[in-house]
Amino acid sequence: MKNALCYMVAAAVGFILFAMPFLLYGLGGGHTHGDGPHSDHGARHGGQVLMVSDYHLELVEHPDSVELYLSDAFRRPLRPASCSVEFDGRRTAICEWRSHRSVVSRPIDTQSGLYQLRVDGGPLLTLKFP
Amino acid sequence: MSSNTQAAGRAWGIVFALFAAGNLANGSWMLANPGHWYVHLPANVPGSGPLNEHFVRDTGCIFLLIGVALAIAVWKPRCRLTALLFATGFYGAHAVVHVYDSVRGLFPPGQWRYDLLPVYGTTLLLVILTLWVARRGRGERSAPRA
Numbered sequence: 001m002k003n004a005l006c007y008m009v010a011a012a013v014g015f016i017l018f019a020m021p022f023l024l025y026g027l028g029g030g031h032t033h034g035d036g037p038h039s040d041h042g043a044r045h046g047g048q049v050l051m052v053s054d055y056h057l058e059l060v061e062h063p064d065s066v067e068l069y070l071s072d073a074f075r076r077p078l079r080p081a082s083c084s085v086e087f088d089g090r091r092t093a094i095c096e097w098r099s100h101r102s103v104v105s106r107p108i109d110t111q112s113g114l115y116q117l118r119v120d121g122g123p124l125l126t127l128k129f130p
Numbered sequence: 131m132s133s134n135t136q137a138a139g140r141a142w143g144i145v146f147a148l149f150a151a152g153n154l155a156n157g158s159w160m161l162a163n164p165g166h167w168y169v170h171l172p173a174n175v176p177g178s179g180p181l182n183e184h185f186v187r188d189t190g191c192i193f194l195l196i197g198v199a200l201a202i203a204v205w206k207p208r209c210r211l212t213a214l215l216f217a218t219g220f221y222g223a224h225a226v227v228h229v230y231d232s233v234r235g236l237f238p239p240g241q242w243r244y245d246l247l248p249v250y251g252t253t254l255l256l257v258i259l260t261l262w263v264a265r266r267g268r269g270e271r272s273a274p275r276a
Contacts, residue, residue, distance in 0.1 A: 003137040010141035013259070014148030016252060021156035021193055022171060023248035024224060044235040058235075069235055077234050100234035 040075055045101075052125040057117070059129060068095060068102040070117055070125075078119060086114040139207060145259070146204045149217070153197030160190025192220060211267050214260045218253075225253040 041049050045067065047060030056075060060067040066085065070078045083095035083102045087110045095102035095117075106113065115127045159167045164186035168175050196217045203213035228249050232241050 003133075006137055006141045007144065010144040011148070013255070014145040016255065017145065017149035018152035020149070020221070020248075020252045020256075021152045023252060024221075040238060042238060044239050071235065075235070075238070077236055100230075 044075075045069055048129075050127060050129065052117075052127045053123060055119065055125055057115070057125070057127060059115075064108055065103055065105050066113065068104070068115070068117070069100075070102070070119070080117040081120040082116075082118040084116050086116075088112060089114070142207070142210065142263075143204050146200050146210065146213070150197050150200035150204060153193045153200060153217070155197075157190045157193030157195075157197055160186050160193060164190070196220060211260070211263050214256075214263055218256045218260045221253050221256055225249050 041051070041056070043049050043058055045058055045060050047058045047067070047069070049056055049058045051057075054073050055078070056071045056073075058069040058071070060069070068080075068083065070080050072078055077100065079097060080095075080102060083104070084092055085095065085104045085106070086092045087106050089112075091107060093104045093106065095104040097103075102117070113129055115125075115129060117125045119125060164183040165181060167186060167190075168181045196213075199209075199213040199216050203210040228237075228241075228245050231237050232245070
């Protein structure tokens with residue numbers, strides 16, 4: 001009886017492990033988007049997603065900083081070759097790359113920003129927000 | 131050897147055999163027909179990007195090797211911990227890549243929900259089994275010989 005239970009548990013665990021190589025790719029998980037470019041404009045970091053040319057830029061605003069997430073038409077993350085922001089037409093700040101996003105400090109009383117990001121091997125993207 | 135020990139050994143053999151079969155099947159499929167695997171795997175593989183047959187075959191090699199290691203471990207119990215460490219290393223690293231790609235936004239929001247059981251849950255199960263096998267092996271080595 002005990003041995004039968006042992007075999008049943010082994011079979012159940014074995015079945016889960018048998019399926020594991022196939023489960024790795026997610027049953028229903030989207031990963032990125034199979035429907036082609038520009039099929040997803042949803043925010044992934046709680047910010048606002050804006051289109052600049054053929055690229056997506058998600059801005060996450062904090063009182064004293066802005067996080068920038070640049071991605072291509074398929075929403076694949078990109079690291080910009082350069083990034084700077086001109087706040088209120090007078091103060092320019094250079095972005096800092098932190099782990100997987102660009103971060104720029106901004107003065108607390110800022111009203112607007114002119115964002116300039118150079119795509120590595122690609123165009124210079126310019127966006128004024130808001 | 132007691133009948134309980136023999137039964138436990140056979141039960142572990144079942145676990146290893148099924149795990150090996152899954153890896154061998156997936157690896158063989160990836161190597162033999164990457165395009166068919168890409169389209170027909172019951173998952174959204176095309177959602178992760180366009181087909182690259184070479185990379186599918188590269189990954190297929192890993193699954194095949196893990197499958198071979200686990201299959202050897204079915205017949206050679208002494209190899210079980212090594213085979214399981216090999217498999218857990220790969221699946222664990224894969225889970226870490228999923229965490230990283232979720233954090234940096236390669237995956238859409240909500241991917242955590244889809245990955246919870248298929249990726250993280252199964253990897254956790256594998257880690258537990260590896261620790262179990264390691265502990266069992268240590269116990270057998272330290273047991274007084276008759």
